[in-house]
Amino acid sequence: MTTAIAASAREAGDPQLTPPRRGGRRRGWMPYVLLLPGLLWLTLFFIVPLVQLGSASLQSQWPGAPGYYYRDVNGANYLDALSAYGVHFLRSLAFAGMATVLCFAIAFPLAYAMAFKAGRWRNVMLILVVAPFFTSFILRTIAWRQILADEGPLARTLNALHLLPGGHITETWVAVVAGLTYNFLPFMVLPIYTSLERADPRLLEAGRDLYADRLTTLRTVTIPLAAPGILAGTLLTFIPAAGDYVNAELLGSDTSTKMVGNVINSQFFTVLGGYPTAAALSISLMVLILVLVLGYVRRFGTEEVL
Amino acid sequence: MATNTREAHGDLVLENVTKEFADFTAVDDLSLVVPRGSFFALLGPSGCGKTTTLRMVAGLEQPTHGKVLIGQTDITGTRPHERPVNTVFQSYALFPHLTIRENVAFGPKRRKAADAVRLADDALELVQLSHLAGRKPVQLSGGQQQRVALARAVVNQPEVLLLDEPLGALDLKLRRQMQVELKRIQSEVGLTFIHVTHDQEEAMTMADTVAVMNRGRIEQMGPPERLYDLPQTAFVANFVGQSNLGVGRIHGTDGDFIVAEVSDTKVRIPKQRSEIHDGEVMFGVRPEKVRIHESQPVATGNDVKATVIDVSFTGVATQYLVTVPSGASWTVYEQNLDVEPISLRPGDDVWLSWDPTHAFGVPVDEDGRKAALAEDGA
Numbered sequence: 001m002t003t004a005i006a007a008s009a010r011e012a013g014d015p016q017l018t019p020p021r022r023g024g025r026r027r028g029w030m031p032y033v034l035l036l037p038g039l040l041w042l043t044l045f046f047i048v049p050l051v052q053l054g055s056a057s058l059q060s061q062w063p064g065a066p067g068y069y070y071r072d073v074n075g076a077n078y079l080d081a082l083s084a085y086g087v088h089f090l091r092s093l094a095f096a097g098m099a100t101v102l103c104f105a106i107a108f109p110l111a112y113a114m115a116f117k118a119g120r121w122r123n124v125m126l127i128l129v130v131a132p133f134f135t136s137f138i139l140r141t142i143a144w145r146q147i148l149a150d151e152g153p154l155a156r157t158l159n160a161l162h163l164l165p166g167g168h169i170t171e172t173w174v175a176v177v178a179g180l181t182y183n184f185l186p187f188m189v190l191p192i193y194t195s196l197e198r199a200d201p202r203l204l205e206a207g208r209d210l211y212a213d214r215l216t217t218l219r220t221v222t223i224p225l226a227a228p229g230i231l232a233g234t235l236l237t238f239i240p241a242a243g244d245y246v247n248a249e250l251l252g253s254d255t256s257t258k259m260v261g262n263v264i265n266s267q268f269f270t271v272l273g274g275y276p277t278a279a280a281l282s283i284s285l286m287v288l289i290l291v292l293v294l295g296y297v298r299r300f301g302t303e304e305v306l
Numbered sequence: 307m308a309t310n311t312r313e314a315h316g317d318l319v320l321e322n323v324t325k326e327f328a329d330f331t332a333v334d335d336l337s338l339v340v341p342r343g344s345f346f347a348l349l350g351p352s353g354c355g356k357t358t359t360l361r362m363v364a365g366l367e368q369p370t371h372g373k374v375l376i377g378q379t380d381i382t383g384t385r386p387h388e389r390p391v392n393t394v395f396q397s398y399a400l401f402p403h404l405t406i407r408e409n410v411a412f413g414p415k416r417r418k419a420a421d422a423v424r425l426a427d428d429a430l431e432l433v434q435l436s437h438l439a440g441r442k443p444v445q446l447s448g449g450q451q452q453r454v455a456l457a458r459a460v461v462n463q464p465e466v467l468l469l470d471e472p473l474g475a476l477d478l479k480l481r482r483q484m485q486v487e488l489k490r491i492q493s494e495v496g497l498t499f500i501h502v503t504h505d506q507e508e509a510m511t512m513a514d515t516v517a518v519m520n521r522g523r524i525e526q527m528g529p530p531e532r533l534y535d536l537p538q539t540a541f542v543a544n545f546v547g548q549s550n551l552g553v554g555r556i557h558g559t560d561g562d563f564i565v566a567e568v569s570d571t572k573v574r575i576p577k578q579r580s581e582i583h584d585g586e587v588m589f590g591v592r593p594e595k596v597r598i599h600e601s602q603p604v605a606t607g608n609d610v611k612a613t614v615i616d617v618s619f620t621g622v623a624t625q626y627l628v629t630v631p632s633g634a635s636w637t638v639y640e641q642n643l644d645v646e647p648i649s650l651r652p653g654d655d656v657w658l659s660w661d662p663t664h665a666f667g668v669p670v671d672e673d674g675r676k677a678a679l680a681e682d683g684a
Contacts, residue, residue: 206399211416
């Protein structure tokens with residue numbers, strides 16, 4: 001999306017770069033025909049449900065008949081939902097934020113090594129990054145429960161060393177953030193790897209040749225070159241992580257680590273009369289993420305560099 | 307240490323520099339002095355070690371043995387950013403995320419120059435690209451990118467400026483133009499330029515001194531005219547321009563000349579123009595020094611019978627490809643000075659003659675022997 005906008009802006013700005021327009025009227029309808037299947041799909045499975053969700057979020061409950069609603073414009077649903085579950089929102093953002101930062105900290109050196117240092121091991125490393133996808137997401141998350149369990153090797157060792165206040169890893173926010181980080185790591189690694197791999201190693205040499213030491217070269221050349229990948233990676237990690245409920249469900253506790261996704265899940269499926277609240281939370285989450293992402297892209301979105 | 311080596315001044319000196327990679331020696335015990343302020347060319351075929359040499363000067367590679375010095379300062383082992391050396395990369399390596407001005411200001415900024423942007427603008431003026439300062443590299447043509455790369459290096463006023471095949475990606479016309487431009491800029495800024503190229507014409511037109519490299523060693527070094535006039539090895543004789551060669555055996559002397567026999571023909575080589583004074587010698591003479599005659603010339607005493615294989619008319623000159631008795635093919639350039647050109651056809655018998663003071667003698671080596679017998683003599 002950002003690429004397309006940037007590209008068209010650049011073309012508009014510089015007439016020399018605009019490709020010659022091809023004979024207009026006869027071909028005019030072709031793009032729309034090609035767009036049709038996609039538009040139909042989007043309408044059916046995105047716009048219609050979204051409108052439905054929006055209208056559900058504004059419904060009112062029949063007095064005295066829990067689980068029955070009538071169409072209404074009841075903005076109070078939002079106020080109620082946000083005041084009751086605001087803390088879950090903040091928690092979701094905090095967990096997703098931490099997971100994104102951790103993913104970046106792990107993924108950047110990994111992607112850098114793969115792009116510049118791995119040599120013939122590059123493809124093996126790529127496969128290893130993607131390999132976990134061959135097992136179900138749920139299974140892998142459950143496997144983390146074994147790894148982090150109180151009787152597991154990690155918790156035992158930490159306990160033996162008295163390094164684990166509280167005595168547990170599971171049922172804490174640490175476990176949830178670790179799960180999120182683990183599950184979304186490939187989505188950070190792959191885009192960063194792609195943009196680093198495209199970067200000409202001579203550019204890094206040029207940086208060092210022009211009086212930048214390794215760290216300065218990293219800051220002024222390597223990271224800017226990887227910016228499109230970093231942007232894509234952080235979005236691909238943060239957005240789904242903020243809406244995730246599986247990690248909190250399987251690795252977290254019943255109270256202190258619930259994320260907004262868990263609340264939506266339980267309001268929809270377990271709480272009688274929770275529909276409007278769940279819908280209001282869903283819409284709020286979407287708007288919130290949209291606003292955050294737009295701000296982020298505005299701030300850091302490079303116009304496509306290559 | 308960093309500031310200390312960065313302030314080094316003087317000639318660039320390579321002392322017995324060797325670079326070994328896992329399975330081969332790229333640069334083999336190379337010693338070299340490049341005087342400060344000169345335009346120096348490293349000329350050689352691909353894989354001869356010239357780019358590796360350049361990278362060792364830049365600090366992008368470290369020598370396996372030997373030393374790199376600037377003036378009295380040993381810079382061996384220092385990192386690229388610690389050296390007063392900048393490179394114009396073959397593919398230009400302009401930072402795509404920065405504007406032209408930011409690209410050029412990159413070096414000065416890293417060195418904390420207060421007026422980095424002004425320096426960059428001055429450098430862009432030097433290469434006549436001030437009007438494009440706000441653009442991104444992708445919006446520039448190859449020739450313009452080339453000049454930005456040059457400005458980005460020159461702006462730092464390095465002790466040594468390295469150019470790695472800088473004109474390789476440009477078309478012929480632009481290349482000629484840039485050759486003149488590079489020479490102008492070099493004399494204007496007075497920096498030491500080391501130009502790596504495989505194009506002998508490029509090296510000869512620009513450099514004060516050319517070092518011809520082959521297999522990790524310098525075969526011969528000197529001003530272009532001298533390299534051309536008096537090659538010291540068969541490799542140089544063929545790499546710098548073309549040469550007509552023949553393997554012979556030295557029989558004796560005749561005044562200031564050595565007399566050698568090349569397949570039953572006696573040839574003379576001035577004593578001071580031969581590296582070899584007895585035994586086997588590789589005799590050589592440049593194609594434009596050879597005259598072609600339809601009948602045996604009188605009393606030149608230095609002639610050989612040959613058969614025309616091919617005639618190509620190039621306008622200012624006609625190039626003849628002939629077979630000499632040794633079986634080798636020689637090339638002869640005749641300037642088209644006469645209104646009526648010599649009318650020769652392939653298969654015609656001709657006589658070749660030359661002024662023996664133009665002949666040269668170099669040691670016989672396998673490359674030369676092959677070249678002497680090569681189909682086209684080139």
